[in-house]
Amino acid sequence: MAARGRLARWAAVALLVAVLVALPSVVAALPADDADVPAADLRAAVLDGADVGFSGYAVSAGGLALPVSDRLTAAADLFSDRTLMRVWWRGPDEHRVDVVAAAGETGVHRDPGGTWTWDFEAGTATRGLPASLALPAPPDLLPAALGRRLLSEATDDEVTRAGARRVAGRDALGLRVAPAEPASSVARVDVWVDPASGLPLQVEVYGEDAALPALDTRFLDLDLAVPPADVVAFTPPPDATVLTAPDTEGLIAEAGERAPDVSLPAELAGLPRRSFTGVPGAVGVYGRGVTLLAAVPVPQRLAGGLREALTASPEAVTDALGTRVAAGPLGLMLVERAGGPAYVLTGTVTLDALAEAARQLPGAAS
Template identity: 65%
Template sequence: MAGMAARGHGAARRWAVVVALVVVLVATPLVLRALPAADADVPAADLAAAVLGSADVGFSGYAVSAGGLALPVGDQLPSLADLFSDRTAMRVWWRGPEDHRVDVLSGAGETGTHRDATGTWTWEYERATAARGALTPFTLPAPPDVLPTSLARRLLSEADDAELARIGARRVAGRDALGLRLVPAEDAAGVERVDVWVEPDSGLALQVEVYGKGADRPALDTRFLDLDLAVPAAAVTAFFPPVGSSVRQAREAEVVLEAGRRITPVPLPDELAGLPRRQLEGAPPGIGLYGRGVTVLAVAPVPPGLARGLRTALDQSPDAVRDDAGARLAVGPVALMLVEPGHGPYVLTGTVTLDALAAAAGQLQQDPAP
């Protein structure tokens, strides 16, 4: 009995140690975030330039992205839906834009994305399956795109100086981070503001918060919890399919591109909802992209199966707006509308307002030619 009691006390002590470690791991980021952050007199334009110039800065770390964008993309693109509507934990090793690795960690397993000079490998550990994706002008968002560093560069890439302002400083990942706010100038913008928190010495964005119109909580919040400013070894980011694994071609982006090739395109105008059309190299003529920076509207034909899923989602959503212009839905700063002319369904979507979607749809139906 004494031995059993001793073993019981030993087990209790071990569990006490485990619980203590968990408490420390959970509490440490909160404590670090509560420490005062040192601000610096860096102009907003200079801070944005530092972010845009940080793509080649090497680092490794642990990041978490939390999204509230429940996109109604159907069963064809589940990974895209998960990326923006769920909490995504990512371990990253970054040597450069063409040499990095991002592992997504979840209760279901682990999936790694490895980028090299000619394409990407996606490795599903539990299924022992590797998918090779070619470099194309049209690709769907992937985990590396929602890292604070990558997302900040994308969102700030076309910002005017007049749209930028400084907003103080805060602690992120145990580091002082300078605040930068982007407020888009376009009337059609579905994004109210983007707050970026920047490590001033490296120019790396440590946290990005994207707010929709009238929202007091971010629709997307991606941040580092841990960051090491050292270049990872090349062996960490490199990938070769293990012997015995399954290898396939990644074709997720083809869902939209194939529809664009098969469906007779509507001639698209040079401007929609006050947004100028921009060139999308490599895309079929039936796909159009309008706007700049964080205010973007896409027009694309969709396959019948995906159109049915979108139609059902719009019909069932209590938040959808239904009027003479058609049914449309806003999820945070992202708006979506299905237009079904006689030659095939099109989807209008982007970071624009519902009024902008209605205007664009009416413009397409009344005068589709440039």
Template identity: 60%
Template sequence: MVRRGWRWAVVALGLAVLVALPAVFEALPADDASVAATDLRDRVLASDDVAFSGYAVSTGGLTLPVSDALTGVADLLSDQTSLRAWYRGAEDWRVDVVTTTGETGTHRDAAGTWTWDYADQRASRGDAPPLALPAAPDLLPSALGRRLLSEATDAELTRIDPARVAGVDAVGLRYTPAAEAASVSAVDIWADPTTGLPLRVVVRSADTSIPALDTRFLDLDLATPDAATTAFDPPPDADVTTDRDLTDVDLGRQERADLPATLAGLDRRTVEGVPDQIGAYGSGITVLAVSALPGRAAGSLRSQLAATPGAVVDDLGVRIAAGPLSLMVAGTSTRDGGSGTYLLAGTVTLDALATAAQQIQETDR
């Protein structure tokens, strides 16, 4: 036990030193590369076959209302997360979350993921569902950068100054969402000019100078990791469970939500893995999800949001903003004289939520 405690104390000290290094090395001037913004985006999107290993740190600036279902997500988006990654390909990687008390590793293979809690000797198997809550591996700059740029248009992209990241002269790209409803003011991405691999991602909202999310590599090696490093088989005596698929969430006895084709200026779209009861709107990083909310959940969620500092409570419902992420519980009166409740969530402004809620009310009447 003493040796184990000493081991994690050394790990914590090492991480503290690594976190301090970027302030030193990123102060050094970085050389820029002559590459157009659209070409750089294309390189980033094509970088999912670039092998690497490295350390990364993600720092979240959001404050979400915490519930049993969202505790893990709230921690990821409001705290600092230290990550050790080994990446051989899109279906062969490993990401460990390192803390002072232990590690939790996620291993990806062709069939899905294994999540291994070293301290509790517990393994959880997931089948890589199309719809899932954010997890630590999603915060790696490489994964996050590709996801955020996946629908960025040419007109939304500009080049910015280079930066020194993990010893690389990384070229800069800014994605400024064009949608009027957008709560994200800009996404800044610095990438390796040769491979297109995103090395740092900063997500900003207009209402604060503190980034909503800042994730960066501190150390990076572009050599291909050994297959034995990413592979995982649970020990015979491990406690093995199965991850819950969000597509199986009980939304009550609801038909497909009777929602308009456009909300707050955002067009409705079809997204693989999203249940029929949920309306998905927008594109790129400006997205809005709307779902009829079962009565048993509506009251407690409404109370929780109303108790959040800065909550707006009016005839439309209750809504809050946590950086660029907004949530709302809205009530409506239906055509048959009944009432309904909707949950609205997305990277849109509070005004956009209010507009969407009003449009839903008008549709239900």
């Protein structure tokens, strides 16, 4: 009887998922009222709206088939699959995002002290501490969070208005970001904003010459009210298995300490190097906003697995510089040379930009 009840529960969830995913196409067909709001003012409203409270459903759909290891499967799935999320947002440090699927449900509860990830089916609660550098999680793909981040470093010259559309039953005004860097593989980012609250309701990321977005995240249903604190808070049930999440910053720092001792240049593919808290000195991060490139030296003994994953793609390009491949607007390259370290290059840059960066690395082939 318990198994039958569980099956009925998830059958109902599957039906709900189907209805919610289909609903936006019906609502979007309704006409939307545009408003004469300058792009700079609309962008400012988005950046000022970080503390807006809300709750509702959102869906994210990505088409990036990333060649990653089993340890990174969960993060990669966010960019390659369809993810339905139920969200309660009181603020950046106090929110809850449940990923709802036919096979089960996983909730991410954020509080000022860190996060709880609750796997309902497995009965496991995993505690993670706040980190300035962490793998992508479902809250990062909410339209509100992603739209605000992608607009935060855009210049006024890169942002224009893009009309209006209906999103989650609301009139949303469009902002279009067209990256200025020649190295960028992102043609544009469209952010659709609720003008009253400054909340991004939908974000679409397009690669060069792409008719469909490589990533599309949008609200399906939205209530612009601060949800109750008890809905967001989480305490592990008495019978739960409590785990501790890996220290991402510690692992990255340890990997940085083991990385070959090389001095990365101040610029790669025309993109200036920048620094981030939590990023070790052995890792180079270049660019800004939508256009970012990371360069990481790795020992040759660790390069074989990545080379095998990259060359398995029919789109892979292999030459004297190394092997590179694109998954939508995301590029990935392994640079190898005899007698020295290998380098991994990845980011939202073109394959030509990856090749240019490879030529500028210390000791790389010319």
